[in-house]
Amino acid sequence: MVELKDVSVTYSSGVDALNHVSLKINDGDFAFVVGSSGAGKSTMIKLLLKEIDATEGKVYVNGYHLGKLKRRKIPELRRTIGIVFQDFRLIPSMTVYENIAFVLRVIDAPAKYIRKRVPYVISLVGLQAKTNSYPNELSGGEKQRVAIARALVNDPKLIIADEPTGNIDPELSYEIVELLKGINACGTTILMVTHEHDLVRYFGGRIINIAQGEIVYDEIIGGADESEWN
Ligand code: ADP
Numbered sequence: 001m002v003e004l005k006d007v008s009v010t011y012s013s014g015v016d017a018l019n020h021v022s023l024k025i026n027d028g029d030f031a032f033v034v035g036s037s038g039a040g041k042s043t044m045i046k047l048l049l050k051e052i053d054a055t056e057g058k059v060y061v062n063g064y065h066l067g068k069l070k071r072r073k074i075p076e077l078r079r080t081i082g083i084v085f086q087d088f089r090l091i092p093s094m095t096v097y098e099n100i101a102f103v104l105r106v107i108d109a110p111a112k113y114i115r116k117r118v119p120y121v122i123s124l125v126g127l128q129a130k131t132n133s134y135p136n137e138l139s140g141g142e143k144q145r146v147a148i149a150r151a152l153v154n155d156p157k158l159i160i161a162d163e164p165t166g167n168i169d170p171e172l173s174y175e176i177v178e179l180l181k182g183i184n185a186c187g188t189t190i191l192m193v194t195h196e197h198d199l200v201r202y203f204g205g206r207i208i209n210i211a212q213g214e215i216v217y218d219e220i221i222g223g224a225d226e227s228e229w230n
Contacts, residue, residue: 007057082151
C-alpha cells in the first residue's frame with residue numbers, strides 16, 4: 001500500500017519537485033507512473049524509500065507512516081520493498097544465483113531457506129538455465145529478469161520498478177512487463193515508472209501521469225492486449 005496525502009517536496013535549492021500530490025495505490029494493485037524527465041518521478045521513489053522526507057504532507061508505505069518512522073526502523077521499511085533499476089545493478093563478479101542469494105545473506109536468512117528460495121525465484125523468472133552464469137554472459141532482458149528475481153527474493157509487499165525497460169530491446173520490454181504483471185497477479189503491489197507510452201498503452205491499467213511535480217491525470221485505461229481478446 002502506498003499513500004501520499006497532499007505531499008510536497010521542495011529541495012534546498014528551492015525547486016518544488018512535488019507539489020500537493022495525493023494518490024493511493026492499494027495492496028495488489030499495478031500502477032504505471034509516467035512523466036517526462038524532471039517531472040518528479042525519482043523524487044516520488046526516494047520519498048517511498050525514505051531517502052528523502054516530504055516538506056509537507058503525509059506518506060504511508062506498507063503500513064508505515066514515513067514522517068513518524070524512526071531512523072533505525074528504515075531498514076525494516078525497505079525490506080518490504082523490492083526495487084528494480086533501469087541499469088540492473090547486478091554484481092559482475094557474482095553468478096545469477098549468488099546475486100540473488102546475496103540479498104538474503106545480508107539479512108542473515110537461514111542457509112536452508114536460501115537454498116530453497118533462490119532456485120524458486122530463478123524459476124519464476126524463467127532463468128533456470130542461467131543459474132550459474134555471470135551478468136556479462138546475459139542479454140539485457142535476462143539481466144533484468146535476474147534483477148526482478150532479486151527484488152522478489154525477500155517476498156516484498158511492493159515492487160518499485162524504475163524504468164525497468166529503459167536499457168533493453170523494445171520487443172523484450174513487453175516480456176519484462178508481462179513478468180511484472182504475473183508477479184502482480186500473485187499479490188505483489190507494483191509501481192512501474194516509465195516514459196514508454198507505447199508500452200503503457202499496450203498493457204493499459206492504471207496510469208498516473210506527473211508533470212512538473214503535479215498529477216496531470218490518474219486513470220484506468222483499457223489496453224491493446226486485452227482488446228484483442230474482447
Ligand atoms: P524525474 O525523475 O521525473 O526526471 P526528478 O524527481 O528527478 O524528476 O526531479 C524533479 C525536479 O527536482 C527537477 O526539476 C529536478 O531538477 C529537481 N531535483 C531532483 N533532485 C534534486 C536535488 N537533489 N536537488 C535539487 N533539485 C533536484
